[in-house]
Amino acid sequence: xxxxxxxxxxxxxxxxxxxxxxxxxxxxxxxxxxxxxxxxxxxxxxxxxxxxxxxxxxxxxxxxxxxxxxxxxxxxxxxxxxxxxxxxxxxxxxxxxxxxxxxxxxxxxxxxxxxxxxxxxxxxxxxxxxxxxxxxxxxxxxxxxxxxxxxxxxxxxxxxx
Numbered sequence: 001x002x003x004x005x006x007x008x009x010x011x012x013x014x015x016x017x018x019x020x021x022x023x024x025x026x027x028x029x030x031x032x033x034x035x036x037x038x039x040x041x042x043x044x045x046x047x048x049x050x051x052x053x054x055x056x057x058x059x060x061x062x063x064x065x066x067x068x069x070x071x072x073x074x075x076x077x078x079x080x081x082x083x084x085x086x087x088x089x090x091x092x093x094x095x096x097x098x099x100x101x102x103x104x105x106x107x108x109x110x111x112x113x114x115x116x117x118x119x120x121x122x123x124x125x126x127x128x129x130x131x132x133x134x135x136x137x138x139x140x141x142x143x144x145x146x147x148x149x150x151x152x153x154x155x156x157x158x159x160x161x
Contacts (some may be wrong), residue, residue, distance in 0.1 A: 013060060013096065013154055014089030021092035022084075024053065024067060038069045038084065040095075049073045054083070055106055059096070060149070061116030064088045068104055068120075080125065085156050096149070097156030102142045117149030117156075124160050 020042035027050070028034040038049045055068035071082040080100035086093040103123040111119050123142040125133045134141045147158030 012151070013087050014094055016089070016092075019089070019092070019094050022086055022095055023092060024069065024086075035072075036069065038071065038086075049082075051082075054104065057106060059085065059106065059118050060087055061118075062088075067093065068098075068106070083122075085120065096154065097147070099160060101160060102140065111148065112146070113148050115149060115151065120147045120156060120158075121145070122147050122158065122160055 020040055023039045023041075025037050025039065026034040027037045035050050036052045038051060040047045040049075049069075049071045050073065051069055051071040053067050054070045056065050058064060059066035066088050067086040069084045069086060071084065073082065080102055082098065083101050083104050084098040085096045087096045088094075099122075101122045102125045105121045105123075107119045107121055109119070111117060113119075121144050123144055126141040126143050128134055145159045147156045149155070150157045
C-alpha cells in the first residue's frame with residue numbers, strides 16, 4: 001500500500017477545520033490579458049490579490065502540484081515582492097509561508113533536513129547604508145538564503161534581509 005504515507009503527509013499539512021483556504025484563478029477585465037488571482041477565505045473574511053504564479057511543481061513530495069505565487073500588491077519602495085508558498089490540499093491550497101523577497105528558486109536537490117519538502121532559495125537585495133539597492137552594472141545585487149519547511153510550525157522558514 002504505497003499510497004498511505006502520501007495521505008498521512010497531506011493530513012499533517014492540511015487541516016480543513018482550521019486552515020484559511022486559498023484558491024488560484026485567472027481573471028480578465030474588459031478584454032485585458034488575464035492575470036492570476038489568489039483568493040483567500042478565512043472564516044467570513046474574503047480577499048483577492050492580483051499577481052502571477054512563479055512556480056508549479058511538487059513542493060512536499062506527495063506527487064501533487066503546489067504553487068508559489070508572486071503578488072502585485074505590496075511592492076513598495078523597497079522593490080521586494082510578496083511571495084506565498086502554497087501547498088495543495090483536498091479542494092484548496094494551504095499557505096505554507098512566504099514573505100517579501102527579491103526572488104525565489106525551488107531547489108531540485110534533496111532537502112538538507114532530510115524530509116520530503118523541497119528547500120527554497122530566497123533572494124534578498126543587497127543594500128547600501130541608506131537602504132538603497134546596490135547594482136553591478138544594471139543588475140540589482142542579491143544575496144541568497146536557504147528556507148526549509150519546519151514540521152513543528154508547518155511553515156517554510158529561514159533568514160532574509
